[in-house]
Every structure is written in C-alpha cells, then in structure tokens.
Amino acid sequence: MKKVYLAHNICLNSSYDFNIVKKALDSKDFILVDSIKKADTYIYAGCGVRGVWVDNAIEEINQAILLNPTLEIIATGCFANIEPIKLQQNIKVKNLEIMSFSNIVDKYTNTKFEAIDKSLSQEKDINFEGENTQRKRISDLKKSLVNELQVLDQKYQLNITKKYKEVTKGFVFYNEDEEIEYITITRGCPYKCSYCSIPIGRGGEYTTVPLGDIIEKINNVIKKNIKRILLLGDEIGNYGLGTNNMDFSKLLDFILEKNDLKVAIRYLEPKPFLKHFDTIKKYCENGKIELLYLPIQSGSNKVLKLMNRTYQIDDELIEKILYLRNNTNVIFYTNWMVGFNSETDEDLAKTVQLVKKLDLHINVVIPFSERPNTPALKIPHKVSAIEKKNRHTKLFKIIKEMKRKKFEKDLLLVEEKERNIILDKIINAEEYTVLVD
Numbered sequence: 001m002k003k004v005y006l007a008h009n010i011c012l013n014s015s016y017d018f019n020i021v022k023k024a025l026d027s028k029d030f031i032l033v034d035s036i037k038k039a040d041t042y043i044y045a046g047c048g049v050r051g052v053w054v055d056n057a058i059e060e061i062n063q064a065i066l067l068n069p070t071l072e073i074i075a076t077g078c079f080a081n082i083e084p085i086k087l088q089q090n091i092k093v094k095n096l097e098i099m100s101f102s103n104i105v106d107k108y109t110n111t112k113f114e115a116i117d118k119s120l121s122q123e124k125d126i127n128f129e130g131e132n133t134q135r136k137r138i139s140d141l142k143k144s145l146v147n148e149l150q151v152l153d154q155k156y157q158l159n160i161t162k163k164y165k166e167v168t169k170g171f172v173f174y175n176e177d178e179e180i181e182y183i184t185i186t187r188g189c190p191y192k193c194s195y196c197s198i199p200i201g202r203g204g205e206y207t208t209v210p211l212g213d214i215i216e217k218i219n220n221v222i223k224k225n226i227k228r229i230l231l232l233g234d235e236i237g238n239y240g241l242g243t244n245n246m247d248f249s250k251l252l253d254f255i256l257e258k259n260d261l262k263v264a265i266r267y268l269e270p271k272p273f274l275k276h277f278d279t280i281k282k283y284c285e286n287g288k289i290e291l292l293y294l295p296i297q298s299g300s301n302k303v304l305k306l307m308n309r310t311y312q313i314d315d316e317l318i319e320k321i322l323y324l325r326n327n328t329n330v331i332f333y334t335n336w337m338v339g340f341n342s343e344t345d346e347d348l349a350k351t352v353q354l355v356k357k358l359d360l361h362i363n364v365v366i367p368f369s370e371r372p373n374t375p376a377l378k379i380p381h382k383v384s385a386i387e388k389k390n391r392h393t394k395l396f397k398i399i400k401e402m403k404r405k406k407f408e409k410d411l412l413l414v415e416e417k418e419r420n421i422i423l424d425k426i427i428n429a430e431e432y433t434v435l436v437d
Contacts, residue, residue, distance in 0.1 A: 005039035046079030078201025137170030186233030237272025299354030339388030
C-alpha cells in the first residue's frame with residue numbers, strides 16, 4: 001500500500017477541495033501518514049494567489065525532499081496551474097507530477113471527485129488550516145488573550161470573548177466554537193479582475209454545484225441538528241449563472257425560508273451584493289445571515305477601474321452596506337488591497353476614508369502581488385515593495401485603532417488600568433509578518 005503525506009498552504013476554499021482528495025485516498029489502497037520520512041508520495045497543494053505563497057510552497061516541498069530524497073512529489077492546487085514552469089525549475093526532484101485535485105482522485109482511486117464531494121460532510125472538526133506555520137491563523141498571543149477575556153467575562157459579567165472571536169480573523173472560519181457545516185456551492189469566478197489569477201488557478205470555468213446536491217447536504221445538516229452553514233465559493237453571488245430558473249436569491253430562499261438554519265457567506269462580490277440586496281437584507285434582518293465576506297479592495301474608483309472590478313464606490317453601495325452594518329447583527333469581513341499599479345497617495349487616502357466610514361468588523365489588508373498572465377502586468381507605474389509595505393503599515397495601523405475603539409466601549413466597566421492593558425493586547429495580537437513581493 002502506498003504511503004502518502006499531505007501538506008498545503010492554501011485558503012479555505014481550496015482546502016475544502018483538498019479534503020475531498022484526502023477522503024478519496026483514505027478510502028482506497030493508500031495509507032495517510034503523519035511523517036514525511038514514512039511517506040512514499042508527498043502531495044502538496046499550494047496557493048498561487050500571491051508570489052510569496054508560491055515561494056513558500058516550493059520551499060516546503062524542497063525541505064520535504066531533504067528529509068526524504070526518495071519521495072514522489074505531486075504538486076496540486078492553484079500554484080500548480082498558475083506557475084507550472086517555476087515549479088519544474090525550482091523543485092529539486094527528478095520526476096515532478098503536476099495534477100489537479102480531480103485528476104488525483106480519478107487516477108489514484110478510480111472514483112469521481114464530484115461523487116466524493118456529494119457524500120462528504122465537512123464540519124468544523126475537519127482540519128482546513130494545515131500545518132504550514134505561516135498560515136497559522138491563531139497565534140499564541142491570541143490564545144492567551146482569549147483566556148484573559150474569559151476571566152473578564154466572569155469578573156464583570158461581560159460577553160467580550162464571544163464578540164472578540166466573532167470579529168477576529170482566524171477564529172472565524174478556521175476555529176469556530178459552534179458546530180458548522182461547510183458547503184461549497186460554486187467553483188471559479190466569473191469576473192476578470194486584472195490582478196487575479198484565481199480563474200487560472202481554480203480551473204477557468206465558473207461552475208455551480210447542482211441545487212439537488214446542496215439541498216441533500218442541507219437535509220443531512222438538519223438531521224444532525226447542526227444549525228449553522230458556511231456557503232463557500234470563489235464568488236457565490238452568481239450562483240446559477242447560465243441556468244434559466246436559479247440564482248443566488250432563490251438559493252438563499254431554498255436554504256433559509258422554512259427552517260431555523262443560519263448561514264455565513266464567503267465570498268460575495270459587491271455587484272451581486274447589490275443585485276440580491278433585498279433578499280440579503282431580509283435574511284440579515286431576521287438574523288439568518290450571520291456573516292458576509294464582501295471584498296471591496298479599494299476606495300478609489302480609478303483603482304477599481306484599473307482592477308476591472310465592475311463596480312464603483314458610490315452612494316448606493318455605501319448606503320446599503322451601512323444599513324446592514326448599523327441595523328442588523330451581520331458581521332462584515334472584507335479585503336483591502338494596497339500598492340496596486342498606478343495607485344497614488346490620493347488613491348490610498350480614498351481607501352482610508354472609506355475604511356473609516358464603513359467601519360466594518362474584520363478588515364484584511366493585502367499588498368498587491370503581480371501574478372503571471374494577468375492584465376495587471378501591463379498597467380504602468382509600479383509601486384515598490386518598500387512603498388507597498390509602508391502603505392500596508394499605514395492602513396493596518398488605522399484598522400487596529402478602529403478595533404481598539406470598538407472594544408473600548410465594551411470594556412467601560414473594567415478598571416481603567418486593566419482595560420488599557422487588555423486593549424493593548426487586542427491590538428498587539430493583530431500583528432503578523434507582512435510578506436511583500
């Protein structure tokens with residue numbers, strides 16, 4: 001029996017699919033081992049969204065080869081589709097196989113990827129995080145902070161621990177407290193953002209999972225008495241694209257209308273957010289939508305146009321986000337990209353202004369990374385790596401202070417000295433190493 005070691009540095013969406021590979025191998029003539037030295041085959045799923053993650057994946061594979069020089073290496077995931085030549089040139093092994101997730105399942109298990117997906121339950125107990133140290137979402141500082149917040153809750157009759165986890169990257173999605181079922185409903189993205197390699201990395205076509213398969217999973221969730229679902233996809237707001245009788249609003253109605261389920265949504269682009277706002281509003285107001293991951297990227301319409309983002313920052317978008325932000329309990333999670341080609345200080349200032357105005361719960365700042373075969377390569381006025389880092393630092397500092405103010409209001413009952421110590425720890429726990437290329 002072939003002994004296989006699995007590793008990755010991928011996102012939640014891809015790790016969901018990698019778990020399907022794992023399930024397929026685990027049910028056939030393979031032994032999944034927990035040590036590289038015990039393995040015959042090393043399958044690595046790598047992120048290709050940013051250059052630094054491709055480099056990290058290559059480094060991890062080469063470290064594995066040093067530990068076990070006889071390994072057969074299979075590279076899969078986005079980086080295998082986006083930069084196959086770079087992998088072949090830099091991975092120090094004679095025979096490197098580059099395969100998609102579905103090809104691995106087909107070749108080695110004689111089953112179909114879709115069939116495994118249909119039957120596999122992916123609950124929070126399945127590991128989506130992996131062992132990559134740079135991808136660890138919860139630092140030791142965050143863990144110790146949670147313990148201190150729990151003490152404060154008991155001492156002052158507060159509920160700070162729950163709120164902290166709800167609005168902090170890492171606890172959301174990867175380290176959920178309550179039972180939650182993860183269900184992928186789309187793969188790929190129909191949009192053509194000038195910087196984005198996801199259409200290449202995830203296989204080109206935008207596909208939606210058949211409604212019957214989703215409903216079957218929903219019914220199984222209800223039977224298990226699980227009340228929460230995470231709807232996954234590289235962009236789920238265009239669910240049903242190409243069909244005559246299905247769209248995202250109808251899907252939400254199928255899932256939420258006649259039961260007490262709650263959903264989190266990752267990812268929903270601003271354009272379908274506006275298109276389906278009435279349905280989204282309805283389910284946010286009654287508490288059935290718990291979280292919306294809405295990538296906004298920039299406050300500058302000039303930059304959004306260069307990014308080919310298909311929407312503008314205007315009164316309608318701002319007003320609808322703020323309505324949900326101020327009148328419902330939905331948690332907003334968003335991305336901001338800094339250092340995009342031709343971004344000026346004035347453009348960054350517009351992003352800063354919008355970040356402050358929206359005051360969303362979870363704000364992730366990402367330095368722009370040029371990706372192969374994307375239109376952004378042709379956009380002039382490149383921003384240097386140093387300047388990207390400076391802009392990241394500037395916006396990140398503002399976001400940290402916004403988070404401090406949010407918790408300052410909730411800790412008014414806490415003695416001032418103790419309160420300031422905790423607030424400092426909340427801010428310090430946000431820090432992470434910024435990788436810029």
